[in-house]
Each structure stands twice: as C-alpha cells, then as structure tokens.
Amino acid sequence: xxxDDARVVSxxxxxxxxxxxxxxxxxxxxxxxxxxxxxxxxxxxWCYDGRRYQPLGLDAVAGxxxxxxxxTSKAFxxxxxxxxxxxxxxxxxxxxGIDASLGFPQFPRFAGQTxxxxxxxxxxxxxxxxxxxxxxxxxxxxxxxxxxxxxxxxMWDVESAAIEIRRTAAKGARAVTFSENPAALNLPSFWxxxxxxFFSALEETETPLCLHxxxxxxxxxxxxxxPLPVIIGLLGLLSMQAFTDLxxxxxxxxxxxxxxxxxxxxxxxxxxxxxRLEQVWEKQRHHSKVNVEKSPAECFRDHIWVCxxxxxxxxxxxxxxxxxxxxxxxxxxxxxxxxxxxxxxxxHQLHDVPADEASLIAGxxxxxxxxx
Amino acid sequence: xxxDDARVVSxxxxxxxxxxxxxxxxxxxxxxxxxxxxxxxxxxxWCYDGRRYQPLGLDAVAGxxxxxxxxTSKAFxxxxxxxxxxxxxxxxxxxxGIDASLGFPQFPRFAGQTxxxxxxxxxxxxxxxxxxxxxxxxxxxxxxxxxxxxxxxxMWDVESAAIEIRRTAAKGARAVTFSENPAALNLPSFWxxxxxxFFSALEETETPLCLHxxxxxxxxxxxxxxPLPVIIGLLGLLSMQAFTDLxxxxxxxxxxxxxxxxxxxxxxxxxxxxxRLEQVWEKQRHHSKVNVEKSPAECFRDHIWVCxxxxxxxxxxxxxxxxxxxxxxxxxxxxxxxxxxxxxxxxHQLHDVPADEASLIAGxxxxxxxxx
Numbered sequence: 001x002x003x004d005d006a007r008v009v010s011x012x013x014x015x016x017x018x019x020x021x022x023x024x025x026x027x028x029x030x031x032x033x034x035x036x037x038x039x040x041x042x043x044x045x046w047c048y049d050g051r052r053y054q055p056l057g058l059d060a061v062a063g064x065x066x067x068x069x070x071x072t073s074k075a076f077x078x079x080x081x082x083x084x085x086x087x088x089x090x091x092x093x094x095x096x097g098i099d100a101s102l103g104f105p106q107f108p109r110f111a112g113q114t115x116x117x118x119x120x121x122x123x124x125x126x127x128x129x130x131x132x133x134x135x136x137x138x139x140x141x142x143x144x145x146x147x148x149x150x151x152x153x154x155m156w157d158v159e160s161a162a163i164e165i166r167r168t169a170a171k172g173a174r175a176v177t178f179s180e181n182p183a184a185l186n187l188p189s190f191w192x193x194x195x196x197x198f199f200s201a202l203e204e205t206e207t208p209l210c211l212h213x214x215x216x217x218x219x220x221x222x223x224x225x226x227p228l229p230v231i232i233g234l235l236g237l238l239s240m241q242a243f244t245d246l247x248x249x250x251x252x253x254x255x256x257x258x259x260x261x262x263x264x265x266x267x268x269x270x271x272x273x274x275x276r277l278e279q280v281w282e283k284q285r286h287h288s289k290v291n292v293e294k295s296p297a298e299c300f301r302d303h304i305w306v307c308x309x310x311x312x313x314x315x316x317x318x319x320x321x322x323x324x325x326x327x328x329x330x331x332x333x334x335x336x337x338x339x340x341x342x343x344x345x346x347x348h349q350l351h352d353v354p355a356d357e358a359s360l361i362a363g364x365x366x367x368x369x370x371x372x
Numbered sequence: 373x374x375x376d377d378a379r380v381v382s383x384x385x386x387x388x389x390x391x392x393x394x395x396x397x398x399x400x401x402x403x404x405x406x407x408x409x410x411x412x413x414x415x416x417x418w419c420y421d422g423r424r425y426q427p428l429g430l431d432a433v434a435g436x437x438x439x440x441x442x443x444t445s446k447a448f449x450x451x452x453x454x455x456x457x458x459x460x461x462x463x464x465x466x467x468x469g470i471d472a473s474l475g476f477p478q479f480p481r482f483a484g485q486t487x488x489x490x491x492x493x494x495x496x497x498x499x500x501x502x503x504x505x506x507x508x509x510x511x512x513x514x515x516x517x518x519x520x521x522x523x524x525x526x527m528w529d530v531e532s533a534a535i536e537i538r539r540t541a542a543k544g545a546r547a548v549t550f551s552e553n554p555a556a557l558n559l560p561s562f563w564x565x566x567x568x569x570f571f572s573a574l575e576e577t578e579t580p581l582c583l584h585x586x587x588x589x590x591x592x593x594x595x596x597x598x599p600l601p602v603i604i605g606l607l608g609l610l611s612m613q614a615f616t617d618l619x620x621x622x623x624x625x626x627x628x629x630x631x632x633x634x635x636x637x638x639x640x641x642x643x644x645x646x647x648r649l650e651q652v653w654e655k656q657r658h659h660s661k662v663n664v665e666k667s668p669a670e671c672f673r674d675h676i677w678v679c680x681x682x683x684x685x686x687x688x689x690x691x692x693x694x695x696x697x698x699x700x701x702x703x704x705x706x707x708x709x710x711x712x713x714x715x716x717x718x719x720h721q722l723h724d725v726p727a728d729e730a731s732l733i734a735g736x737x738x739x740x741x742x743x744x
Contacts, residue, residue, distance in 0.1 A: 067658045071659055071660075183595030189594070222617050223556065225561040226561070226617060227661050229652050236648060240606070241592065266648060273641075274685075275640060277605050283441070283707060285601060287442060290599055310651060320685060
C-alpha cells in the first residue's frame with residue numbers, strides 16, 4: 001500500500017527541447033550550424049550540421065487518447081506545454097502525483113547519439129555542453145528539488161567525457177546517460193579498458209550511469225514485416241542484453257563503485273535473467289573469458305538498479321529482485337506514460353506491497369541512488 | 373512435490389546422428405554427396421554437398437564436469453553412447469529418471485537449416501526425408517513409447533513441407549521443428565500468408581510446431597568482444613522475439629488450431645513479456661497493422677506452450693503463466709543438461725508445488741500436447 005505522504009520520484013521522463021536551446025548558447029558564428037527548428041508546414045523539423053531530424057509523434061503524447069496516437073510529427077502548439085516548459089512540467093507533475101523527475105534528452109537522443117554522429121566534433125562538443133547547461137541552468141531552475149539534472153557526454157572522446165562528468169557534477173548533475181551498447185555505435189564495448197577514465201569519473205563523483213532502452217540506436221527488428229508494436233514490445237530486450245553484457249564483463253572488477261541504472265527496461269524479467277545467467281556462469285565460465293571474480297547475481301546486487309512503469313509481474317517477484325533495486329518511472333510525455341494517472345497507476349500496482357517497501361520503490365530508492 | 377510415480381517427459385533432447393544416418397538411406401549414386409563423417413585427426417567432421425561442418429564440443433557433454441567443457445569437437449568414442457545410440461539413450465534416460473524424450477536434430481540443426489542452405493535442393497529433400505525416416509524407423513525403434521519422433525521439413529518449399537508433415541505424421545511423428553524466425557533465413561516471415569499450407573498441415577494432423585532457440589541461425593551477439601557465455605545467456609531472448617512476433621501477427625487468426633512450443637527458451641520471462649505486450653497492444657495497435665482480434669495474452673493462452681530446464685523464478689510465477697502451459701526439458705546431451713540428475717533437479721524445483729500441478733509440469737502437459 002503506497003502511503004499518501006510517500007514521495008514519488010520518476011527516474012525516467014523526457015524533455016522535449018524548445019527551439020532555442022542551442023541557439024541561446026552557441027557562439028554567434030555557430031548558431032546557424034547548431035540545432036535549430038525549421039517549420040515545415042507546421043511540423044517542427046530540427047536541422048543540425050546539414051541534416052534534418054523529424055520528431056516522432058509518439059514522443060509527445062501525454063494525455064492523448066491512444067486510439068488517436070499518430071506516428072507523424074507534432075507541432076509544439078499541439079503538445080502539452082509540460083513537454084518543453086519546465087514550469088508547465090511541474091504543474092503536470094502535480095496533476096500526476098509526481099514529486100521529482102529525472103529528464104532524458106530528446107533531440108540529442110537517449111545517450112547523445114545525435115552529436116556522436118555529427119561530422120564536426122568541435123561543434124558537437126559545444127552542443128553537448130549547451131544541452132547540459134540548458135538542463136542545469138534553465139530546465140531545473142523553477143524547482144531544483146523536483147527537476148533533477150542528468151547530463152550527456154561527448155561519447156567519442158573518453159577524456160572529454162570524463163571532464164564533462166566532473167564539470168556537470170560540480171554544477172549539480174545527478175546522473176549521466178550513456179549507451180546500453182556503445183559497440184553498436186562503433187565505439188569500444190563495455191569490455192574495453194578504453195572506458196576506464198570515463199567510469200572512474202563516475203565513481204569519483206558518485207554519479208550513476210543511466211542506460212536507456214534504445215540508446216544503442218539498434219532496436220530489435222526481427223524482420224522487415226514487423227510493425228512498430230513488435231519493435232516497441234521488444235525494447236526491454238535491449239536492457240536484458242546490456243544487463244548480460246555488463247555482469248559477464250570485467251567492468252565491475254575494475255570499477256567497484258560504479259552504479260548502473262537500466263532505464264525503461266522493465267523489471268519482470270530480472271528474476272529469470274539472473275537465475276539463467278547464474279547457470280551459464282556456473283557451467284560456461286571455464287572455457288571462455290568472462291569475469292570470474294563475482295557471479296552475475298552478485299554484480300547485479302552491488303551495481304545495477306532497474307526501473308518500471310507498469311510491471312505487476314516484477315513487483316510480485318520483488319523479493320527475488322531486491323526491494324532496494326527497483327525505481328519507478330512516469331515516462332512523461334512518451335507513449336508509455338500513464339499521465340495524469342502515474343501515481344494512481346503506481347498505487348494500484350503497490351496495493352498488496354507493505355508500506356515501507358512501497359515507499360522505497362516509489363521514491364526512496366531513487367532518492368538514495370540520485371542523492372536527492 | 374513431484375510424486376514418485378509421476379511420468380517425466382523431456383520435451384527437448386538432442387540426437388547426435390551416427391555417421392551412417394544418410395549413407396544408409398540415400399540412393400547409391402548420392403551417398404558420397406550426402407552427409408558423411410570424415411575423421412580428421414580423431415575429430416568427426418561432417419562433409420556434405422561440398423562443405424565441412426565441425427561439431428561443437430559443448431553439444432555432447434552429458435555427464436562431463438563443466439570445468440572441463442571444451443569448445444573443440446569431440447570424437448564419437450569420447451561421447452557417452454547415449455548421444456547416438458538409442459538403446460544406450462534409454463539406459464541414460466533410466467539413470468536420469470526420464471520416461472520419454474522428444475529428440476531434436478543435430479547435424480541438420482534445430483530447424484533443418486543445414487539442408488535449407490545446401491545448393492542442391494533435390495538432394496536436400498532426400499536428406500530431410502532420410503533424417504525423418506532415421507528417427508521414425510531406427511531411433512525410436514527400441515521403445516516407441518519413450519523415444520518420441522519429431523520431424524524436420526524442407527523449409528524452402530512450403531508445399532513439400534506440408535507433404536512431409538502429412539507423411540511423417542502418418543508414420544507417427546508427434547511434432548515438427550521449425551525456425552523461430554524464418555525471415556532470418558531469407559524465408560517469408562510468420563506474417564506472410566505464404567506459410568498457410570504448412571500451418572494448415574500442422575492443424576490438420578494436430579502436430580505442434582517446435583521453435584527451438586537458435587533455429588533462426590541468428591544468435592544475439594551484442595558486439596565482437598562478447599564471449600560465448602554472453603551469447604548463451606542471451607539465447608532465451610530468441611524465444612521472446614518469436615513469442616512477440618507470433619502474438620502480434622495474424623497467424624493465429626488464420627490458423628485457429630495451431631499449437632506452438634517454444635523449446636529451450638525458459639519460462640521465467642513469460643509473465644513480464646505477456647504483461648508488457650498487453651500494454652503495447654492496448655496502446656499501440658491503433659496506428660500500426662497488428663492482429664487486433666485477440667490480445668497477446670489470449671494468443672499465448674490458446675496457442676503457445678513453453679519449456680524449462682531449471683527455472684525456479686518461472687515456477688514460482690506458474691499461476692501467471694498457466695500451469696498447463698509449462699513443459700520440462702532434460703536437454704541431453706547438450707551443456708545445460710543436468711544428467712544424470714534431471715529428475716532430481718526437477719523434483720527439487722517442484723518441491724513447493726502441489727502434486728497435481730507438479731505432475732502436469734513434469735509430463736502431463738507434454739503427454740497431452742504430444743498426444744503420447
């Protein structure tokens with residue numbers, strides 16, 4: 001039973017950047033090459049470094065009737081202002097029963113892949129910093145206790161990434177978002193020591209690393225006939241992949257203080273995956289090079305947190321998962337959000353859960369992990 | 373609690389074909405081009421249609437100590453005779469506490485992909501029939517009530533496949549094995565009506581379709597650094613993909629009597645996946661073309677059975693899955709087998725499960741689905 005006074009923290013919401021996020025911050029001579037919005041027949045298309053980026057309509061649907069969801073892009077004036085205006089976001093959070101919210105990037109994509117893909121990396125670095133400054137200085141300004149800053153990094157340069165982690169942590173950032181599978185972006189895999197300075201900066205600043213489903217830019221598409229609901233239905237498998245990859249790898253041996261959050265991956269699969277990986281580790285670690293210091297279950301227990309929007313199967317199995325490992329997400333304004341009923345949906349799911357456990361899951365675990 | 377007299381059926385074991393399976397059956401002028409074993413320094417290498425196929429050592433390890441598992445191929449004389457000799461298999465089943473066993477192909481691969489990939493399709497068709505005749509006439513001959521025949525089909529020709537289903541069903545075959553994702557093999561996807569005659573033959577003969585993990589020939593390999601334990605740990609995700617693909621597709625509308633068994637995919641993820649797909653179906657079926665007649669949970673309930681070797685998380689959640697949907701697997705002689713302790717392992721897992729449910733899971737469900 002969720003106590004009425006329990007703090008609800010959403011560990012995963014999405015900021016739809018307003019059109020001036022970069023033009024307000026880039027040097028005058030770069031404003032035209034930085035991300036800017038061009039109106040094409042009422043559709044807000046982002047233009048950046050010679051490319052066009054058309055937003056997906058499903059990413060700004062808080063409050064919409066699902067039978068009217070459209071894949072086509074939505075004009076800013078057709079979105080709820082809470083999508084892009086932090087004061088309006090706070091009002092929507094009030095209506096939704098959400099006390100605090102961690103906001104992920106939209107135009108940069110979940111791990112900042114847009115800037116990784118850009119040709120001009122010195123411009124891209126300025127764009128990464130501009131997004132972080134937007135979040136730290138503007139987005140969270142209306143209420144720094146409720147709008148929690150998360151930062152992106154220049155993924156292509158591990159030393160610059162470590163510098164950006166330290167810079168933003170000093171300004172108040174509470175998490176860093178990164179790729180669930182950097183190798184899918186033609187970067188070194190989690191198994192590579194190349195990332196050591198990056199992970200060390202996270203440990204040093206006590207910053208958890210958020211790996212959001214889709215941050216590999218490699219959704220699971222079983223075949224060309226598979227429509228979007230199949231691809232959306234399989235997004236959680238990307239978290240399972242990242243989970244498996246991480247707990248088998250030597251990463252947590254090299255970085256014993258590293259904390260990883262799997263964002264929007266669900267929790268109901270954790271008991272299966274942990275049990276299965278224990279079996280595989282027990283039988284198959286002898287002929288292949290995997291982490292042999294700590295079993296997958298131990299790596300999970302010490303290093304990984306998991307998140308859910310609606311997941312009754314997972315909550316029923318919460319003792320197997322660990323009550324202190326589970327965080328709630330409202331996913332505003334993406335299509336899985338239950339806005340304006342997120343707190344109601346959460347309370348319904350926690351109906352049979354003791355109050356102390358419900359409070360941890362609703363916000364206590366997030367408050368601790370994000371140092372709120 | 374598993375009753376002492378409960379019948380244990382393994383819905384998934386593996387037959388290591390002996391070297392003369394094809395040469396005993398092909399016409400004299402094709403014997404040299406059909407599959408035959410060549411000894412290369414003690415390693416039994418299959419040669420077929422101009423290609424070499426080197427077996428994986430992990431596929432014949434029943435009874436081996438996991439710390440001594442090797443990836444390199446194993447000579448026949450180093451395997452337990454139960455791998456390739458049905459009389460010896462029955463003795464190993466006795467020792468393992470297994471009453472009946474459904475045997476999957478090894479050299480042809482789980483869905484017969486070896487023959488699909490062959491250049492000469494008329495030879496390949498003869499090879500498919502030869503494997504089926506080997507199973508029906510030779511492998512199961514020592515005890516037809518305990519060694520249950522499963523057949524493969526010529527995947528490249530839907531009409532021939534339907535004919536082979538009818539031919540083998542008439543000879544006693546109780547299941548057909550096929551690809552979890554035919555599109556990954558450059559065949560039509562499950563969404564295509566091209567398969568209708570194939571599925572109709574399965575419905576007509578009341579034959580369940582087994583989709584074994586790996587039968588797409590497309591394991592999940594997150595990146596080139598990922599060693600085999602990561603790839604093995606992710607095999608269950610192939611069943612999740614097939615599950616998602618099937619329940620979203622119109623296949624069960626067109627084939628209301630079709631029964632699908634997901635082999636070696638585990639069961640602990642089912643509650644998560646069903647709940648998640650219900651959410652996706654509820655919100656996302658309006659803008660994309662998916663099956664709208666039956667929800668994913670209904671498709672599962674009416675059409676899909678799931679299997680486990682060791683899966684305590686899944687057994688704990690058996691009411692969410694459906695006690696009548698769960699089958700046991702011994703996986704002899706592959707590396708997940710618990711031989712000679714399969715029945716003990718099963719009994720341990722079923723310790724807290726009521727006897728009637730335990731009996732269904734151990735063998736009752738399999739007996740019904742396979743019409744034993």
